[in-house]
Amino acid sequence: MRPPPPRLRRDARRLEFAGIVVAAAVVVAAINFTVGDGRITRVEQAFCEAVDGTLDIEQACAPTPDPPAPQGPPRPDPCEADRAGAPPNPVTRLVSDPLTAQGALVTTYHRDGTARVTITAENPSTPAGAHVDLGGGVEFNDGDTWVVESAHAADQLRESLVGYVARQTQQEQVPYPTEVMASISITSSPDRALQLALLKEQERERDESLPAAQVTAGIADPSTWVTRVNRTTGQTTATTQLAWLTDPAGSADIQSPGAGSPVGSLSITTDSRDRIVAVTLRTVRANQSIAPDGELTTGSAGQATLVSTTLTLQPDGPGYHERFQIVTDWLSGSGPDSVPRAIRHGDLLPAAAIPGDSFQTLLHDEAVVSATGYVGIQDYQAFVHALQRDWAIGSDRALAQTSGTVMATARLQEPTSADDDGRSWLSTTDCIA
């Protein structure tokens, strides 16, 4: 006998689902909400452009109408500097709704009228991708996000999800998330299909040819990737840790327990046709600060500088194939000159071009590089881990202010034919409220 049409089967499942929801209502109603107010404050402080009822942060974060532009190209909005490729879209309001003892709902309202509603695990130390169980067979991953077109739609969704937990008898089905997050683990294997073991051998051979001073950071092995898929745009962003592949001990600006320890993250964004449209490297440098002129300089304990490097590719623009091939070769380890999936320590800031290294030269020539200086960091490793988690969720500075405060920002100026000494830094600290 032929099974019922898919639509009928889906309807049947939804009815079944609604039945489960009703049955679970009594159980879930007994959940004790324990989310504290501190979460709201922490998240609000995370976005420099966020505002609450008393602070007009939106105005402070807006681009200056008449920038003095003493040198170089016009200054971008530093609050948006590390969101290369995306139009400025500051947050105007941020609300956190407690859901269960496990998690909360964070809603960010943007200036353009859109909003993002994100499931977050309550415990900041929860690993990315953790489950948030709403009861009734409904589980979300930490970071699952809906992108909605209006504040009103966001409010409705908030009420729907909060109401699902608190008033489940009124909930018939769960809306489909617009943005979906997942966690992917990739482990080296002798398996021929993945070829990772072979690539490790290649890395080792190439590392031996590197000068000892050029400590290398790269994709950790095994690596865990957090992916975010936006069902509306079709864009996918996959983020993983960058770790020291060799021991960076002895480097003055690096605080690390040794090889394998985290240093930052790598994000790859692809469009709906699986074409790479952006590569972002984010690293943290301990005991560094940003000088008034924007240059990175040696700081003191409790200070750190976050550097974000974004290479944006235009799939329909000229020269895409060549750039795509350089990035693909770097990722797969099949290129003639780049160290596969690795960045030499001296070039984590692509201020200077590296002859003979196509990928890093491409970063120098075209990447947007910004820096954010933090002070008051009490636990550096926790700070780095919090940053990595937030980058995976899609926030750039975000929740990292758990243990630090933004004091300065800067960006690398565009490369010119005269920058023999490398691209120079430009202060953008006037963003900081």
Add this chain to the structure above:
Amino acid sequence: MNLPRRPQHRSTPTSSGRLLVVAALLLALLTACTPASANQVEEGHWRLSLDQSWQRTQPQSLPWTLAYRSDGLTLQLTGKFSEDADARSGLTRLAIPARLALTDYAATTVEDITIPGADSAVLERFSYTEAGAPRQAVWIIATQWPYPATAALSLSGEQVSQEAIQDLLSTLEFEPQAP
């Protein structure tokens, strides 16, 4: 003298043979009307038919749990691939390792498709290089909602024709399953 009566209802050898012939003809007719798709594959959420040219073989690696070969093509399936809510999220699980491990991996087309029974499905055609030789492949991922679960398959070879893809899609179904 009365002759013994012949048993009534007893068929003659001739009529019995006629029945056998008719039955054989019917069987042959039925066989002829059914495509040579004797392989009814059920693997997790996947339901599909493969013609007899497809021969069972060993999957090359995880996550694939079932594999067939035919005319230079390799079909690999996993009926329970992940718990992603979206087919494109499941696609990423295949694309990221490919970016790290396959030489010259590049997507040719990515399209949302309809697979009976699935809430969302995506098909990606891509190319890569193996031992210096160009290869083509297809991934299909389908998922259900609100109980997120995906199934995936790959079809690969020196060349993967649109006809081969359409043959595969013509019988491919996703069987939703509650947890």
